[in-house]
Amino acid sequence: MDWGTELWDQFDDIERHTQWGLDLMEKYVKFVKERTEIEQAYAKQLRNLVKKYLPKRNTREDPESKFCQYQAFLQVVKELNDFAGQREVVAENLMTQICMELSKHVQELKQERKLHFQEGRRAQQQLENSFKQLENSKRKFERDCREAEKAMLAAEKLDQDLNATKADVEKAKQQANLRSHMAEESKNEYASFLQKFNRDQSQFYFLEMPQTFNKLQEMDERRTVRLKEGYGVFSETERQVMPIIGKCLDGMKAAADSVNEKNDSQVLIELHKSGFERPGDVDFEDFSQPINRTSSDS
């Protein structure tokens, strides 16, 4: 079942529906665009967070960097940076593969749809013109028949009239003939326009409009298929980054696993031990043993 045969008299509904289809596609594009903006903001905030917590200068000389618990912290922060990078990839892919692609498609289809409906309206207009011509010729035929009838009755009446001159009768008969002839011509003209109109109408309803409606159906189905693909891409872009995000998480886990508390205790020892011995006992200083005796020693 196609639109050409089943919806032959639903020009307006087809017009509305095909517009609805384009609006739906634009609505989806807008939805995705807003999602990419959210994604980019998220990635940016994560990047800023990372920047805030990574050291500004080369820390290789900092004693802090000798502790694996600190290195692990830096590693976790760096992996978050890569994670943010993957969110940017998602945003970019959504933008190019959905927003840009489908927007382009919508613009193309808007033109195509416009052409089809213009065609349709033109055909409608032509049929209307054909109908007007038919109606005009019909009215003319009717009028000419009435006139012919009247002229004939007038001639007959005059023929029966005892007071009428033969000239008058002749004139009246000629008029009747003339009117009859005109009615005959109008009839032929009307018949001709009728034949033309019936042909035009048949062509319109059985060929032109079905073709136009079927082209619109094909166009709308094409649009629907593109939209379906667009829906698919929405989840695909997320799935594509999952393995790489998984690697970020692996990196974070490895950083956690690398933390060795005993190692860091040893690092502190290495950094700060003096190597000195602990003080031993203080000696007794015997002031009762004199250092020098004076002259009384002699």
Add this chain to the structure above:
Amino acid sequence: MDWGTELWDQFDDIERHTQWGLDLMEKYVKFVKERTEIEQAYAKQLRNLVKKYLPKRNTREDPESKFCQYQAFLQVVKELNDFAGQREVVAENLMTQICMELSKHVQELKQERKLHFQEGRRAQQQLENSFKQLENSKRKFERDCREAEKAMLAAEKLDQDLNATKADVEKAKQQANLRSHMAEESKNEYASFLQKFNRDQSQFYFLEMPQTFNKLQEMDERRTVRLKEGYGVFSETERQVMPIIGKCLDGMKAAADSVNEKNDSQVLIELHKSGFERPGDVDFEDFSQPINRTSSDS
């Protein structure tokens, strides 16, 4: 190798390092807290986006909802809502399992560390007091030795003096004996304080401070292990939601796959076909056949 033996003379460095450890833990908590805020903002924006694109009222009666391409759109939007829900789960888990847990741990450790260093300072003070006592007793012993020396020399000199009375000589000898006796007492007191100090010093350097430093080492290693666990949770929370996010993506893909363009074309037909036949040919209206003849027919 432990701090008690290797870093026996590095009180300040141990104080600094244990503070550094607590600061690092607080820095990590702050980092994670800021991450959860970013995550919550992200989820909120996604939720708002979903709310914006889902219909406000029950659309079951809307003709729009009969088209599978539209239902698929709604389904994709709903799955994004669930996706946002998972981001909220991540934020919540990070907050409870890392921020709240580790903050509590830091507060406890701050108290514990404070007690240890108070202990250390008290022990240091006691040793200093013991040393002061030793120094005082030594100075007294020294002074008393000098006095005894002087008194003995004075007595000897008087003994040799021809002009001195026996009474003076006797007095001088008694004074010398007295001073000698006092010096002997000071010596014993000094010896006693020396013994005490050496005992205190040995206790300080070989027992008390090592114990305190080792407790601090154990405390710091305990903190490091908790920090290590905290690093692990950072990636774990993300991994935990991956399967459920996968289901959201499956849902989106199913929605995409459910789009059938031919089906929607038929829906339009069902909604709008009139069932009427297309117009047939228009008949010829022959006005040349009069409907009624007037009196001229008789």
